[in-house]
Amino acid sequence: MIAKSHTIRIALVGNPNSGKSTLFNSLTGLTQKTGNYAGVTVEKHEGKFNYNHTSFSVTDLPGTYSLFPKSLDEEVSCKTILSHAPDKPDVIVIVADSTNLKRHLLLATQLIDLKIPCVLALNMIDEAKKQNITIYKTELENILGIHVVFVDSRKKTGLEELKSKILNAKDSHSIFYHFEKQLNLFPNLKTYKELVELQFNCTDEDSKKIKQFEKEDNISRFHKLNYIIAKCIKKPEQLNKSLTQKLDAVFTHKFFGFIFFFFILFIVFQFVFFIADFPMAWIEKSFAYFMNVTSNVLPNGELNDLIVNGVLAGISGIVVFIPQIALLFLFITVLEDTGYMARASFILDKIMQKFGLNGKSVIPLISSVACAIPSIMSTRTITNWKTRIITILVTPLISCSARLPVYTLIISIMFKDEHMFYGFNYKGIVLMLMYLLGFGMAFLAAFILKLILKSNEKNYFMMELPVYRMPQWQTVFMLVFKKVKLFLFNAGKIILAISIVLWFLVSHGPTDFPVKFKNDPTALKTSQNELNAQKLESSYAGIFGKKIEPLIQPIGFDWKIGIALITSFAAREVFVSTMATIYSSNTSNGNTTLREKLSSQKDLITQKPIYTNAVCWSLLIFYAFAMQCMSTLATTYSETKHWKWPFIQLVFMSILAYGSSFIIFHLLK
Amino acid sequence: MRHIIFKIVTLKAILFMTLDQLKIGQSAVVQEFTDDFLSLKFIEMGCLPGEIVKVVNIAPMGDPIAIEVSGYVLSLRKQEASTVVVTILNDVILNKTI
Numbered sequence: 001m002i003a004k005s006h007t008i009r010i011a012l013v014g015n016p017n018s019g020k021s022t023l024f025n026s027l028t029g030l031t032q033k034t035g036n037y038a039g040v041t042v043e044k045h046e047g048k049f050n051y052n053h054t055s056f057s058v059t060d061l062p063g064t065y066s067l068f069p070k071s072l073d074e075e076v077s078c079k080t081i082l083s084h085a086p087d088k089p090d091v092i093v094i095v096a097d098s099t100n101l102k103r104h105l106l107l108a109t110q111l112i113d114l115k116i117p118c119v120l121a122l123n124m125i126d127e128a129k130k131q132n133i134t135i136y137k138t139e140l141e142n143i144l145g146i147h148v149v150f151v152d153s154r155k156k157t158g159l160e161e162l163k164s165k166i167l168n169a170k171d172s173h174s175i176f177y178h179f180e181k182q183l184n185l186f187p188n189l190k191t192y193k194e195l196v197e198l199q200f201n202c203t204d205e206d207s208k209k210i211k212q213f214e215k216e217d218n219i220s221r222f223h224k225l226n227y228i229i230a231k232c233i234k235k236p237e238q239l240n241k242s243l244t245q246k247l248d249a250v251f252t253h254k255f256f257g258f259i260f261f262f263f264i265l266f267i268v269f270q271f272v273f274f275i276a277d278f279p280m281a282w283i284e285k286s287f288a289y290f291m292n293v294t295s296n297v298l299p300n301g302e303l304n305d306l307i308v309n310g311v312l313a314g315i316s317g318i319v320v321f322i323p324q325i326a327l328l329f330l331f332i333t334v335l336e337d338t339g340y341m342a343r344a345s346f347i348l349d350k351i352m353q354k355f356g357l358n359g360k361s362v363i364p365l366i367s368s369v370a371c372a373i374p375s376i377m378s379t380r381t382i383t384n385w386k387t388r389i390i391t392i393l394v395t396p397l398i399s400c401s402a403r404l405p406v407y408t409l410i411i412s413i414m415f416k417d418e419h420m421f422y423g424f425n426y427k428g429i430v431l432m433l434m435y436l437l438g439f440g441m442a443f444l445a446a447f448i449l450k451l452i453l454k455s456n457e458k459n460y461f462m463m464e465l466p467v468y469r470m471p472q473w474q475t476v477f478m479l480v481f482k483k484v485k486l487f488l489f490n491a492g493k494i495i496l497a498i499s500i501v502l503w504f505l506v507s508h509g510p511t512d513f514p515v516k517f518k519n520d521p522t523a524l525k526t527s528q529n530e531l532n533a534q535k536l537e538s539s540y541a542g543i544f545g546k547k548i549e550p551l552i553q554p555i556g557f558d559w560k561i562g563i564a565l566i567t568s569f570a571a572r573e574v575f576v577s578t579m580a581t582i583y584s585s586n587t588s589n590g591n592t593t594l595r596e597k598l599s600s601q602k603d604l605i606t607q608k609p610i611y612t613n614a615v616c617w618s619l620l621i622f623y624a625f626a627m628q629c630m631s632t633l634a635t636t637y638s639e640t641k642h643w644k645w646p647f648i649q650l651v652f653m654s655i656l657a658y659g660s661s662f663i664i665f666h667l668l669k
Numbered sequence: 670m671r672h673i674i675f676k677i678v679t680l681k682a683i684l685f686m687t688l689d690q691l692k693i694g695q696s697a698v699v700q701e702f703t704d705d706f707l708s709l710k711f712i713e714m715g716c717l718p719g720e721i722v723k724v725v726n727i728a729p730m731g732d733p734i735a736i737e738v739s740g741y742v743l744s745l746r747k748q749e750a751s752t753v754v755v756t757i758l759n760d761v762i763l764n765k766t767i
Binding site: 065066068070099100102103106211214215218219222244245248252253254255257258342345346347349350351353359459460461462463464465466467 | 705706707708709710711712713714715717718725726728729730731732733735739740741742743744745746748749
C-alpha cells in the first residue's frame with residue numbers, strides 16, 4: 001500500500017506498440033505537459049488526474065522491450081524506473097498488448113522482480129476478444145502476484161478499475177529471475193534490482209557477466225511464460241491477421257510499394273506547401289491589420305516602434321509557420337500510428353543502407369522537411385551509433401520549413417508568375433529543385449560520412465512490424481498539439497528575442513546617429529529614400545554588415561545581405577523579416593511588397609540591379625546548405641553529448657555552402 | 670562406419686540452415702545463435718531456441734526480411750538472420766504440431 005498523503009506518481013511502462021500513449025491520453029486528457037528529461041532531449045510526457053480524492057501524476061515513458069536497454073530511448077525508461085530521486089515513480093503501470101501477451105509479459109516479469117508496486121494493464125482487450133483470445137484474469141493475478149486490469153484505451157473501458165487498482169498497488173511476492181545464476185556470477189549482489197542497476201555503472205568484466213546473466217535469465221523467463229500463457233490464455237489456433245497481410249501485399253509490393261510511398265510523399269508535400277498557404281496568408285493578414293491598429297492606437301515614439309516592428313513582427317514570424325508544421329506533424333503521426341511508417345522503413349532499408357543510413361532514418365529525414373530539431377530527436381530509435389550520428393549530421397541539409405519563406409522570396413525575385421515552362425510554373429519547378437537538392441546533398445554527405453566514420457559496433461536493424469490500426473484521432477491531435485507547442489515556445493523564444501535585438505540594431509547607432517540626421521543641412525536636400533538608406537548604413541546593423549562584406553563579396557552578397565545572414569543564425573526565416581526591416585526604412589510607400597522592393601534595388605553608382613540571377617542563385621544555394629540554425633546545433637549537442645558533432649556539422653555545412661555558392665555565382669556572373 | 674558419418678553430415682547440412690536462407694512461407698525452429706550480441710536482442714524479442722519462426726515477407730530489394738515469431742511480425746536484415754541457426758519444418762509436420 002502507498003501513503004495517500006501526497007500526489008501519487010505513476011509511470012506508464014511497456015513495449016513499443018503496446019498502446020501506451022493512447023492509454024496515457026485517455027487517463028490524463030488535457031492536463032498534459034511536454035518537457036525534457038534532465039540532461040537529455042528525450043521528450044517527457046506528463047499529465048494528471050484525480051481519483052477518489054487523491055491526485056495522481058502520470059509519466060509516459062518511452063517504449064522498451066526489457067530492463068536491459070539496447071537504445072537511448074530504452075535507457076531513459078530504465079533509469080527513470082530505477083531512479084532514487086525524490087520524484088521517482090510510486091507505482092509502475094505495465095501496459096501490455098492483450099493480443100500478443102507473451103513478448104509483452106517479459107518486461108512485466110522483470111518489473112515484478114524489481115519489487116516495486118506494479119499494476120498490469122492488459123490493453124486492447126476488445127481486439128483480443130475479436131480474435132477469440134480468452135484471458136483468465138484471476139489465474140494471471142495469482143501467478144504474477146499483482147493486480148491485472150482489462151482496459152481498452154481506445155474505447156476508454158476499464159479506466160476506473162485501473163485507477164482504483166493503482167491506488168491499491170502492491171509489490172508482488174512472485175519471483176521470476178534466475179536466482180542461482182545471479183548468485184554464481186554476482187555473489188555480492190542481494191537483489192535483482194541491484195543487478196539491473198549495476199549495468200549503468202560497471203566494469204567491462206561485469207558487463208560481460210551481466211550479458212551472460214541476461215541471456216540465460218530471459219530464456220528461463222520465456223520458459224516460465226510459456227507455462228503461464230498455457231495456463232491463463234486460450235487462443236484460437238489460427239490467428240486472424242488477414243487485413244494486415246492483404247495491406248502488406250500492397251504496401252511492400254516490389255512495384256506498388258514504392259509507388260504508394262511516393263504517392264504519400266506527394267500528398268504530404270501538397271498539403272504542407274500548397275494547402276497550408278491559405279491559413280498562412282490569413283495569419284499574415286491578421287497580423288498586418290493588428291500591427292496597423294496597434295501602431296495607430298499607441299502614442300508615437302520608441303515604445304510604439306518597439307512593440308510594432310520588434311515584438312509583433314517577431315511573433316507573426318513564428319505564428320505563421322504553425323499551419324505548415326502542424327500539417328506535417330499530423331501526417332507523420334498518422335502514418336506512424338497506423339503502422340505504415342514501419343513498412344516504409346522496411347522497403348527502403350536496403351537503399352538507405354548503401355548510404356550508411358537505415359530504414360529507421362526514413363522518419364527523421366522526412367520530418368526534417370518541417371524542422372530539423374524534432375527529426376534529430378527522433379533518431380533515438382536508431383540503435384546503431386554510426387547510423388545515428390550520420391542521420392543527425394545530414395538531417396539539417398534537407399530543406400526545412402524555415403527555408404521555405406527564403407526560397408519563396410528569392411525565387412519570386414527571379415521569376416514572374418507568367419514565366420511558364422511547358423505549362424508548368426517556373427517558380428514551382430525551382431522550388432521542387434531546391435528540395436531535391438537538399439535530399440540529394442543529404443544522401444551524398446551520408447555516403448561520404450559512411451566512408452570516413454569508423455565504428456566497431458555491430459550494425460543491426462530489427463524492428464517490429466505492427467498490425468495496421470485505424471489512427472486514434474484524439475491521441476493524434478494531442479501529439480500534434482504538443483509538438484506544435486514545443487516548437488512555438490522553444491524556437492519561438494529565440495526568434496522573438498532576435499527580432500527585438502534586430503529592431504534595436506537597425507533603428508539605433510553610435511551616439512551621434514540621430515543627431516546627425518536632424519541637424520545635417522545636406523540631408524534635407526537629398527530625397528527621403530536616400531536619407532533612410534544612409535540612416536540604415538550608419539546604424540549598428542549597417543556597421544556590422546559592412547565589416548563582414550569583404551568575406552561575402554566573393555559569393556555575390558553585399559552588406560545588407562550580410563546583416564540578414566547574421567540574423568539568420570537565430571532561424572533562417574529571419575532572413576525575410578530582416579530584409580523587410582532593412583528595406584522598409586528605404587521607401588516612403590508602405591504598400592509595395594518586399595519582393596518588388598528587392599527586384600527594384602539598383603546599384604547607386606552603376607545603376608544595375610543588385611539582385612541579379614547570379615546573386616539569387618548564390619543565395620538559394622547558400623541557404624540550402626548552410627548551417628544557420630543555433631537551435632539545431634544545440635539539439636545535436638544534447639543528443640550526441642559531445643561538442644565535436646555540432647562543430648563538425650557547422651564546419652562541413654559552412655564550407656559546403658560557401659564553396660557551392662562561390663561556384664554558382666562565378667558560373668552565372 | 671565412414672558411410673554412416675557421411676550420411677549424418679549430409680543430413681545435418683540439409684536440416685540445419687540459417688534463417689536468411691528460408692523462402693517466403695517456410696517455417697523453421699530456432700536452434701542456436703552464432704553472434705553473442707545479437708542473440709541477446711533476438712531473445713528479448715521472443716525469438717529464442719525452440720520457437721517456431723515463419724518467413725512472411727521479403728522486402729522488394731531482397732533485404733530485409735520479415736518473420737512471424739511469438740505471435741507478431743519482426744523485420745530484420747539478412748545479415749542478422751544469418752546468425753540464427755534453424756532447422757526447417759516440413760509443411761506436413763508444421764500442420765500437425767501447430
